[in-house]
Amino acid sequence: MPAILEVEDLRLHYLTRLGKRVQAVDGVSFQLQPGEILGIAGESGCGKTTLVSGLMGLLMPPLHLSSGAVRIAGRDILRLPPAEVRRSVLGRDIAMIPQGALNSLNPTRKIRDLATDVILAHDEGADRRAIQERLRERFTRIGLEADAVLNAYPVQLPAGMKQRVVIGISTLLNPRIVIADEPSSALDVSSQKAVIQLLFNLLDEGIVSSMVFITHELPLLRHVAGRIAVMYAGQIVEIGTTEQVIFDGRQPYTRALMGSMLSAEPGQKSRKPVAIEGAPPNLGEPISGCRFAVRCPVAQPDCPQRDQVLREVAGRHVRCHHAH
Amino acid sequence: MFRQHPTLRYITARAGWYALTFLVAVTINFWLPRLGEANPVDTLMARVSGSMDAQAAREREESYLREFGLVQTDDTGKILRAADGTPLRTSILTQFLRYLRMSLQGDFGRSIVQHPRPVSDIILTALPWTLALQIPALVLGWFIGNGLGALAAYRRGVLDKVFYPVALLVSAIPSFCFGILLVYIFGVQLEWLPTLGGYDEALNPGFNAAFLSSAATYYILPFLSVFLLVVGGQAIGMRSMCIYELGTDYVRYAKLMGVRESTIVRYMFRNAMLPQLTGLALTLGGMVGGALIAEMVFSYPGLGLSVLTAIQSLDYPVITGCTLLVTTCVLVANFTVDILIGFLDPRIRAAREGEA
Amino acid sequence: MPTDTPCFEARNLTRAFGHGARRKVAVNDATFTIAEREIVSLVGQSGCGKSVLAKLLLRLEKPSSGDLLYHGRPIAESGDPRAYWRDVQAVFQDPYAAFNQFFTIRSQLKACFRLFDRRPPEGEMEERIDQALLAVNLRPRELDGKYPFELSGGQMQRLLLARIFILRPRVLIADEPTSMVDACSRAGILEYLMKLKEELSMTIVFVTHDIGLAYYVSDRLFILHEGRIVEQGTPDDVTQRPTSPFTRQLLDDIPSVHRPWVSRVGAK
Secondary structure, eight states: OOOSSEEEEEEEEETTTOOOEEEEEEEEEEEETTTTTEEEEETSSSSSHHHHHHHHHHHOTEEEEEEEEEOOOOOOOTSOOOHHIIIBBBBBTEEEOOOOOOGOOOTSSSSHHHHHHHHHOOOOOOOHHHHHHHHHHHHHTOOOOHHHHHHHHGGGGGGHHHHHHHHHHHHTTOOOOEESSSSSSOHHHHHHHHHHHHHHHHTTSOOEEEEEESSSOHHHHHHOOEEEEETTTTTEEEEEEHHHHHHOOOSSHHHHHHHHHHOHHHHHOTSSSOOOOOOOOOOOOOOOTTTTGGGGGTTTTTTTTSOOEEEETTEEEEETOOOO | OOOOOOHHHHHHHHHHHHHHHHHHHHHHHHHHHHHOOOOOOHHHHHHHHHOOHHHHHHHHHHHHHTTTTTBBOOOOOBBEEEBBBOBBOHHHHHHHHHHHHHHHHOOOBOOOOTTBHHHHHHHHHHHHHHHHHHHHHHHHHHHHHHHHHHHHHHHHHHHHHHHHHHHHHHHHOOOOHHHHHHHHIIIISSSSOOOOOSOOOTTTOOSHHHHHHHHHHHHHHHHHHHHHHHHHHHHHHHHHHHHHHTSSHHOOOOOTTTTTTTHHHHHHHHHHHHEEEEEHHHEEEEHHHHHHHHHHTTTOOHHHHHHHHHTHHHOHHHHHHHHHHHHHHHHHHHHHHHHHHHHOHHHHHHHHHOOO | OSSSSSEEEEEEEEEEESOOOOOOOEEEEEEEEEEOOOEEEEEEEEEEHHHHHHHTTTTOOOOOOEEEEEEEEEEEGGGGGHHHHHEEEEOOOOHHHOOOOOHHHHHHHHGGGGGGGOOHHHHHHHHHHHHHHHHTTTOOOHHHTOOOOGGGGGHHHHHHHHHHHHOOSEEEEEEEEETTSHHHHHHHHHHHHHHHHHHHEEEEEEEEEEEEHHHHHSSEEEETTTTEEEEOOOOOHHHHSSHHHHHHHHHHHSSOSOOSSSOOOTTT
C-alpha cells in the first residue's frame, strides 16, 4: 500500500532577530501507512513541535524550510501556494489536535459558531441548516451532549470535555491524517484514558485514517502506537515497532529515556528510574559528532567525533554506530 | 429571585455602587464652594449696594438670602426672624437637603455673575456646542483609533513602524499642550484657521449659510485636538492587545484548522476590543476632562468655557451645576460600559456568576 | 521514618464555596492525622478537592466547619501567618509562576532569607544558597546573573526545591510538582524531594492525580473523590487491596507498559 504521508529528509530552521540560525529539525524522514499510528517521543526541545508545523505545511517566519519534502498522498504540501494549503490541506488532508486544549478555543465564541467557521472555511456555499445537522450528529457520536455543548462558551466546559470538543472540531472534516500533539498530557489519568479511547474510536469508525501521536511519555505510546520514532536534538535517533523501541531499545538515548520513566504502577518500586542528566545541545551552534555523546552513559572516545547516521540494527533503524 | 439571576444581581450591585459614587460626588460638589470665604450674597451685594440706601440694601440682601436658601422661611415664603429682627439662618444640613432636592429636579439655582440668569439656562446654551464637538470627536476617535491600532498590529511592517511612534508621541502630549500646539501651527504660523471662539462674532447665531460655514471653520481645530488625542491613545492600547491576541493558542489552532484569515481577524478584533472597552470605562472621566480643557484652550463656547469663566469669577452655582452634569454623564456612560462588557464577554460573565 | 507525633490533625474538616443551590463542597467531612516526618499523598482526579485540602493545610483557605490542627493548635489561630509559613512551605505546578521574571534567580533566592526573623550575615547567605543549589544538582556559578526565563522547566522546578533547602521548613506541601515537567525529568524531581525529606526530616504532603507516582514516594495515600477521603492506607494496601471503586478506577487508568489499557475494536 502506498504511504499516505511521506516525510523526506525534512530540515527546518528558525531565523532569530539577530540573524542566528537554529536548525530545529535536521533531516527527518519517515512514512505513515493508511491505518497506522506512529508515535513520536522525545523531551521538550527535541524538535517535536517544529516538526508538527512542517507536517502541517504552515511555515511562517521566523520558521523556514531549509530542504526536504512533506508529501500527503503524493502531493508535496510544502510547495503549494498558502491559500491552497489553507483550503484543501489543513483540516482535510491533515488536522492537528493541539496540546493546550484549554486555550485552543476562542473564548468569546460559542462552540457552535467556531465549528461552523471551520466548515465554512472549506466549503463556502455549505447550507447552514445542513451544517447544524452535521455538528449535532458528530458531537453526539463522540459522546457529547450535542445541544448543550454546542451552545456553550469554552469557559463553561470542564477541561476533559474541552479536549473532547477540540478533538471533535479537529476531525469535523474527516481528515486523513491526525497529528495529536500531547493531547492528554494536561489531563488527569482518567481523562487521559478517555481521550485515547475516543481517538481509537475515531480511527475504528473510519473518520480518521492515520495518526501521528506526539508525547514525552513513552509508556503511553506502548498502548497507542504501532511504531515509534524517538527524537533527539532535531533528529530521529531510533525508529522501529513499539515492542522494539519500548522493550528493546538499541540507541542509548532510547534506553535512557525509557529508564527515566517512573513506571507508574504498583509493584515496581524496586526498579529505580534514573533521570537523564544535563540538557540537550544548543541547536543554534553547529554540532559535529554524536549529539547525545556528552550525556550518554555508554559513550566511547570516538563518539564526539563521529557524525551519526541512521542504520539498520536488529530490524529497526538506529542512529548510533556502536549499537548492535 | 436574585439568587437565580446572577447577572441581575450583579447589575443591581453595580447600580448600588454607582449610586453611592454619585452621592459622594454630589456631596463634594456641595461642600467645596462652602469651604472658601466667599459667600454668594456678599458677592452680589458688593456689586449692587453702592447705589442704594440702607433700607433698600437690607431688603435686597434679605431677598438674596431667601433665594439662596440661607434663611428660614414660613409656608408663604416670609422670612422667620429672631426677637431682635435678624433673620434666622438655616442649618447647613437643611441647605444640603435643599440643594439635593433642587439638583435632582435639574434646578441648579441662579448664577451670581449673570444674576438673575438661571444656571440651567447657561448650561442649555453651552451644551449643544459641547455635544456637537465632543461626541463626534470622542466616538469617531475611539473607532478610528481602534481600527488603526488593529491594522498596525495585523499588518506590522512599515505601517506599524511609522504609525506606532507617532501615536505614542501624540498620546503622550497633555491635552492643553496639544491644543496650544495646534493653535500655534495652524492659527498663528500658517494662519489657515481661526483659533478662538465657536463662530465669527460678527455673525448672529442661526441656521443660515454664513453662520454655519463660519461655525464649521471654527470647529476644525478644537475637534482635531480632541480627536487626535483619542485616536493616539486608543490605537496604542488596541495595537498591543491585538498583538497579544494574534499570539494566542486559539489563533494558532484556528490557522491550523484552515480557518479563513478574515475570520481570524474578526476573532482578534473582537477579543482585543473587550479589554479596550474595559479601559474605556476606566478612562472615560479623564477623556471628558481633557476634552473640556480643549474647549478652554480654544475659548469654544461650550461647557468647558462656562466652567472656566465661572471659576475665574467664583460663580459657584455655575461651577456646581456644570460639574454635576459632567459627573452624571460620565457615571452613566461608565455604568453602561460596565454592564455591556458582561454581555459581550462570556469569561467575565462566568467570573461574575462564580462570584455571585 | 514517620514519628508518632501528629503534625496535622483534621476532624470533620469541611470547606464549601457558594450558597444555596450553587453551593459546592470541595472538602467534605475529612478526618485524618498526618504524623511528623511522614509523606502523605493526596490522590484523585481533577476536581476531587485535593488542591483545596492542600490550601487548607497551607492556611490559604479557611475551613467552613470542622477542626484543622497543626501541632495541636487550630491553624487559623496560630498567630502570625508568616510564622506559620516559615514552618509550612509549598511548591506548585508552575515553577515560572513562583519566580518574578524581572529579577535574577540569585537575588530571589536571597530574598528567601527575609522570611527569617534574623538574617544571617552576607557570607553565610551566599554559602547557603550555593549549598542549596548543589543539593538539587544545579551549578551555582552557571546561574549567576540569569533570569527565570533562561532556564528549562525541569531546572526551574529544581530551583523551587533549592528554595526549600534554604528555608528549611518543617512541612512541605507539594501540589503536582511534576505535572508540567517532561516525563524523563520527573524521576529527578522526586529524587530531590526524597533527599529533602531525609536531610531536613520534613513532613511532606504530596498532591497528585497519578496514583503510580504517589505509590512511589509515599508512606500513606489518601484517595479523594468528590471532596471525600474514600480510602487511606499504606501504598501497598491501597494499590494491592483497594476497597474503594474509585481507587480501583485510578489504578486502572494508569497506562502501564505491562498490562492492557485501552482497547481498539478494529485493531489491525
